[in-house]
Amino acid sequence: MTHSGHPSGPPQEHAYSRGPRITAVETAIPSDVMPGLLLLRIHTDAGTIDGEEVVGHGETYYIPEAAAAVLHDWMAQRLLGADAAAIESHWRFLYERMTSFGGIGAELRALSAVDLALWDILGQLTKQPVWRLLGGPVRDAVPVYNSCGGPLYGVRSSTSGRQTAGWPGHGDPGQAGPLEDNWACIHTPGDLAEELLAEGFTAMKLWAFDSIYRESGGLRISAADVARGVAPFAAIRDRVGDRMDVMLDGHGFFALPAALDIAGAMQPFHPLWLEDVLRPDSIPAMAEFRRGAGVPIAVSEMLVTREQYRQTLDGDAADYLMIDPTWVGGISESRRIAELAQLYNIPVLMHDCTGPLTLMSGLNIAGAVPCVTYQECVRAHIATVYPKLIDTTVVVNAGHIRLSDRPGIGVRWQASLFSSDAPGYRISRS
Secondary structure: OOEOOEOOOOOOOOOOOOOOEEEEEEEEOOOOOOOOEEEEEEEEEEEEEOOEEEEEEEEEEOOHHHHHHHHHHHHHHHHOOOEOOOHHHHHHHHHHHHHOOOOOOHHHHHHHHHHHHHHHHHHHHHOOEHHHHOOOOOOOEEEEEEEOOOOOOOEEEOOOOOEEEOOOOOOOOOOOOOOOHHHHHHHOHHHHHHHHHHOOOOEEEEOOOHHHHHHHOOOOOOHHHHHHHHHHHHHHHHHHHHHOEEEEEOOOOEOHHHHHHHHHHHHHHOOOEEEOOEOOOOHHHHHHHHHHHOOOEEEOOOOOOHHHHHHHHHOOOOOEEEEOHHHHOHHHHHHHHHHHHHHOOOOEEEOOOOOHHHHHHHHHHHOOOOOEEEEEEOHHHHHHHHHHOEOOOOOOEOOEEEOOOOOEOOOOEOHHHHOOOOOOOEEEEO
């Protein structure tokens, strides 16, 4: 890549500018809808195309205030006035600068949001969906499964009734009611399986051991608790047989001995995979777990760098690789990680238990990378939360979501979310 003023020299603050310029970076936090979510819009001077202003839309999740600070107080210095279409130049510059001081927390989440927005801009400029720009399609519709969360998964309510973001990966058990799948998967799992089958879902992921961890911790697990944790899977098999594929998400709660006990008890139910029963802090421990589990192992939305994924693959620690586009560095890095997994003949799963642009990013990647096997979705979010955030309805049909032909990422944020009096609203201009 050449750079303005120094065609063969070191990279400068701004990429060689040929495309439309970035004029503003704008963020908001929809605290009354999904308080852990950061909404991003990147504005350009490209004007309108087919009657729509060229604005890039992105998101990330967890500690949105910190990610917003990174965006406005640091990344905006690179972005404002720069070429809005220079996706790889911006990605590499920001990544190299932030890893100079170990920045892979809020910095990487902020970079993820930026990357989504820049791909969205490029799609609008070229009048193409992102999956087409990535080389797709390799499929017309993406297989999805339902992750059994409820409408308010990831949200805590204070004694005053104010909603705040919940602790990462530590959701509440939910309550009885429509779309309260985290409650239903424990208390009425057979009914839930039949309901999901009627809606076209053929795979569901349960969090059946979360309450056991909250009650007893994860260092060891009793035989009675193991039996209680697998009971929903037994009920699903008794009710619908093998018509429903099942998976277990352990949210990284258990130490190796307890994880092996859980895996052994899950074998009779033939899960598609066990996910994050063991926290992925140690590649050798994960590899030992995989060798002893007797069922396929998925690793892990908790990984955030390509090097962590490479070590996982080299260590034979996973049967499936799971990627969250808004945590690992956006569409650009997700695609690179997915293609790395393809080299090892390991199938890829796209994670989403957060916002709608995470879902849309995964779908665009799945539309262009053949080894993507499933896209996670939460039907409770699709039905209750996403309509308050985006201008498009997400439709699951026969267990699939069709690729969108809309230019860019496929959806836009509701403009009303970005009013100057919205919670956490910030804008930086050139």
